[in-house]
Amino acid sequence: MSDELKDIVLNYVTKEYLEDDSEPLTYDTPLISGGIVDSFSMVSLKRFLENKCAISIPDDEATPEAFDSVHKIVSLVQRFVAKKG
C-alpha cells in the first residue's frame, strides 16, 4: 500500500502542481519549502488525500512540515488510515 500510495501522490502532485518544463519530482523533493505547493494549494492536496483514502486529516495536523515531501505526506496519511482500522 505504501509504495502504491507514494506513486499515487507523486503522480498527482506532478500533474496538478508542476509546470511542463520542471525538474521531475522525487519522493523527497521539498514540496512546500521548495515552493512547489504553496499554503493555499495545500488545501486542495489535503482534499485529494482525504477523498482518495477516505480519511479526514485535522487542520492542525495538515502543517507545511507534514506536507513537505511525498514521503512525509504518505507517513501522515498512513497514520489516519491505520486509525480508521
Next chain:
Amino acid sequence: MSNIGSYDERVKNFSWTIAEKELGYKPGDVINIGWYCTDRICEQGKGSKVALHWEGFTGAEKTYTYNDIRLASNTIGAFLRGLGLKDGERVCLFMDKIPELYLGFLGILKIGAIAQPLFSAFGDESLFVRLSNAEASAVITQKKHAPKVRKILEKLPHIRHIIIVDHDGVAPLKDREVAFSLERSAPVEHFDIHPTKAESASVLHYTSGTTGMPKGVQHVHYSLISQYLTAKWALDIREDDIYWCTADPGWVTGTSYGIIAPFAIGVTQCVLDAGFSAEAWYKWIEKRRVTMWYSAPTAIRSLMKAGDEIVKKYDLFSLRHLASVGEPLNSEAVVWSQKVFGMPFYDTYWQTETGSIVIGNYPGMEVRPGSMGKPFPGITGTVLDPVKSEPYATHGKIGLVALKFDWPSRMRTYWNNEEAFQKKFRNGWYITGDRSKIDKDGYFWFAGRDDDIINTAGHLVSPFEVESALLEHPAVAESAVVSKPDPINLEVVKAFVALKPGFIAGKDLDLEIMNFIRKKLSPLAMPQEIEFVPSLPKTRSGKIMRRILHAKEWGEEIGDTSTLEND
C-alpha cells in the same frame, strides 16, 4: 532614538521636502528610481556595501554589493534596450523571488519603461487579463513559468519578447522567446539612464476590485519620496540594519518596501526564496542577524500556530524592530510577539493605490493592539459619514476611511480606466474602500471592507473574477463567491455553486472545481470551500444577493430580505 523621534513634533513640522533634501532632489530634476537605488549609493562611496543577500530553496546563495546591483541593472537595461524596448513601454516581470526579479525591476526603470511585476503563481487567465490590459511589450520570466505565457501568447499581439533568464541553452526557444543570462553577460559599466521626471510612469501593479476585471494602478518615479521617508520613519530602517521584507515583489509591498525604499536608503537586505516554514524563517533571521523584519499578519499567525517552543531554538536577539502589513493585525498577534520576541509587531496600513504607508504605528508611539495606528505625518486621514460623505464631527463612529489625495506616492490613475479612478473620490476625499472608526486619541480601528472584496492573507481577491472563472467550468450553472472567516488567513474564498443538469455534487467534483480555479486564476482565488446549492438567493430582478450568503458565513444579521425573490 528612532528615526521619527516624536510623532507629534513631526506632524507639526512636516514637509515632504525633508525627504527631497535627504535624497538630494529638487523639483524639476531628473528622478529615476533605478538610479537612486544603485548609482547614487555608489556615488556616496558605498559601492562595496552589501545590498542583497539572497538564498533559494535549494540552499543556493548569492550576495550582491551596491556596485553589483548597479552593474546588473545596467546590464539588464542595456539588454532590454537592445531588444528595442523603450521608455513608457510595459515590461512584465513574472518570476519567483530570484535576484533577476529585483535587478530586472531596476533595469526596467533605468530605461524609463514601466515595470509590471506579476505574482508567479498566477494562472494563465489571471496572467492574460493583466498582460492584455497593460498591453505589455515584454515578459521577463523563468523556464518553469514560460508555459503559462505560451498558452496565452496568441491572444497577446503586443508582446514582442519573452525573455527567459534561466534558459538551459538546450531546449529550443519558442515563438518570440529570447534567452538572457545575467551571469554570462558582460557587465555594463556605463549606462545612459533614461531621464525620467517626477511624473514619469514607473510601476504598474494590478489590484482586484469588487466588480469588473483587475485594474492597473499606475505609479510614478516621484513615489520614491514617500516610500523612502515612510521606510525610515514608520519601519525605522537605518543604514546599519539588516532588513528582511517577506513580501513578494509581485505585490506592492514587495516593490515599495522590498526594492525601492530599502535600496534608496542604502541598507543591506536579505531575501529568502522558499515556501513558508516557521523553522526556516527563524533560521534565516538567526543566520542573517536580521534587525528589521517587515511581514504579514497571516505569516505571523502561522508562526503563532507553530508554537513558542520553536522560537526558543534560535537566537533572534538581533531583532530590533518588527512591522506588519496587508490586513488588520489582530491584538493577539501583537501581544504574542511582545511575549516571544520582546517587542510588538507595529501594524501599518496602506494599499496598492497609496503606494506607501499612510496610517501606522510608529516607534516611540504607544501601540494599541488591534489598532491601525495614526496617519503618517503629512497625511490627512479621516472617517467619512457614508451618507453625507463628510468627516464625522465626533470620534467613535464607524465610517469610510478617507485621505486627502496629496502625498507623493499616490497612484496617478488606473491604467486605461480613468472612469474607475474618478469613482475613488467622494467630496474631494480619496476613499480606500475600508471602514474604520477613530478613537478619542486619534487611533484608527479597522471595521471591515466597504465592499465585497475578499482579503485573504493580505491579498485582495475579487468575487466577480472568481465567479466569472467558475462559470467557465462545464458543470457550473451559476455561482456566488463570498469570504469565509479563517483563523490564519483572516478570510478565505468560499463559493456557492448551482450545477447544470446532469452533474452531480460530490467530493470529486468539489476538488475538480477547486483545482480548475487554482490553475486558471491563482491559489489565492481558489475556493477553500465549495457548497453545492440548488439555487442562489436573488432579488426579484435576478441579482444574486451575496450579502445574505456573507452574513450566514460570518454569523451576522441577514438584514432586509424584502427584495428577495420568493421560490
